[in-house]
Amino acid sequence: MLELRNINKAYGEVVALKDANFSIERGEIVALLGANGSGKSTMVKILGGSVKSDSGTILIDGREVKISSSGASRALKIAVAYQELSLLSRMTVWENVMLGHYIRGKFGLVDQDANREYVKALIAQFKIDCGPEDYPQDLSPSTLSLIEIIKAVSWKPDVLLLDEVTATLHHNEVETLFENLRRLAKEGMRIVTVTHRLEEVFRIASRAVILRNGVSVADVDLKKTDVDTLVYHMTGKMPEAVERHSDADDTGNAGDIVLNVENVQVGNSVKGVSMKIRKGEIVGLGGLEGQGQSVFLRSLYGVHPLRSGSVQLGGKPLSLNSPADAVKAGIGFISGDRNRESVFSQRSIGENIFCAKLSEGSAFSFVTSKKINHEAMGIVESHGIKIGKITDPISSLSGGNQQKVVFGRWIYESPNVLLLDDPTKGVDVAARAELHDFLRQAAENGMTIIMVSSDNVELLDVSDRIFVFYEGQIHATLTGEDRTEEKLVSAMMGMSAKEA
Ligand SMILES: Nc1ncnc2c1ncn2[C@@H]1O[C@H](COP(=O)(O)OP(=O)(O)OP(=O)(O)O)[C@@H](O)[C@H]1O
């Protein structure tokens, strides 16, 4: 048994863990749950040796151990896939995976072939869409997450810690991952998984430990519990039934057409997409990983040029050479891929919130940092973002709180058209519900919203219409009664309506 007893950790004024307890047996899969900033990653990092606890005891099979470094953690056969990806861009996939424990041959030289073969086998087992020689910058966020996982698995640990690794994964990738995890657990591995996708928890874990403000408030048998109870432990409140979004007119016929997309092609990944979107509509773009939906969304933000086809915004042709053009045209973009796209990690929380306004140009160039911080503080308060000081670097926030800053930025900006790519990745249930409410309200006030999501529940909950992408084209459009999980999943697999 691995056991943590009375673990305390504070970062300056912020208490991350308070007398927290946790335990896991051989062969068990346990979910570690809690709202954003509740201390989950801190607990994972303490076990991984990258953060030191202030006090408390860690026991393995009854024997007390000290984890003073990541080397010490590895020596205890603990491996971690971290929430913020740790892959190095100048190294190939196999080098990244094997870093720190390369297989060596004669004279201690790295045996390239042996390493490559070992990683290739892991890639095949986890069905990852890449080769051992690829570089991280050419791979999608979900592929990178999977590589982060096999990197941890490659150590053949006794304890495997997975911090929000499914946040970017798509339906089929999650299924394959879970099959692998069940196999590893059967072989005796202890697996701890951190996630905000609560439906997933019941499928993969047998027990859940829940943190609230750094305190371990519950340890529950998942066979005897339901989602509402988990949310209750996380928040201290019973969840209220959320009204599912229903639209009197789901057909998209009525109202002014704001965005008219005609036969758009982008690179080789979007092959002739057309759609008419009206003012105040929430459109969801679904599909398995890499079916063109994210590339299409980014083309509407000026990230990728159109190869052919046209886009009209408010009846006028829209021609974008860069995201700055999109912002000027009243288009906003929220990306869940904070690592690469959304967060200026060297900048303060205040600057991160205010940057969209600043990018609008000259009218705002005179704003003082005092004003920035004042306005930003308003947003932090209204969205319940858990921070120390507004001038702290954004990197001091927990993953989910960083993402809330990204929302805050665009909610403040209030563009006419808001594009979102997996926006609630890593965001807890309560904040997710808040963002969804915001989207519904903004849509009612006339904002037009287009959202890509890897999370089917999210797509079904908020979209008026769902366009399902398959191999670069729109394979199905789901409206009204057709917006069911079954129909969505079948369409994602490329099945026709009859097969479904
Ligand atoms: N390096 C740091 N410096 C200062 N504060 C920190 C640091 N790392 C974490 N914190 C704070 O400690 C608290 C717990 O953070 P932690 O990352 O453990 O949360 P979490 O449960 O993983 O949240 P999330 O679901 O958002 O990832 C948060 O309030 C966070 O802001």
Ligand SMILES: [Mg+2]
């Ligand atoms: Mg975290």
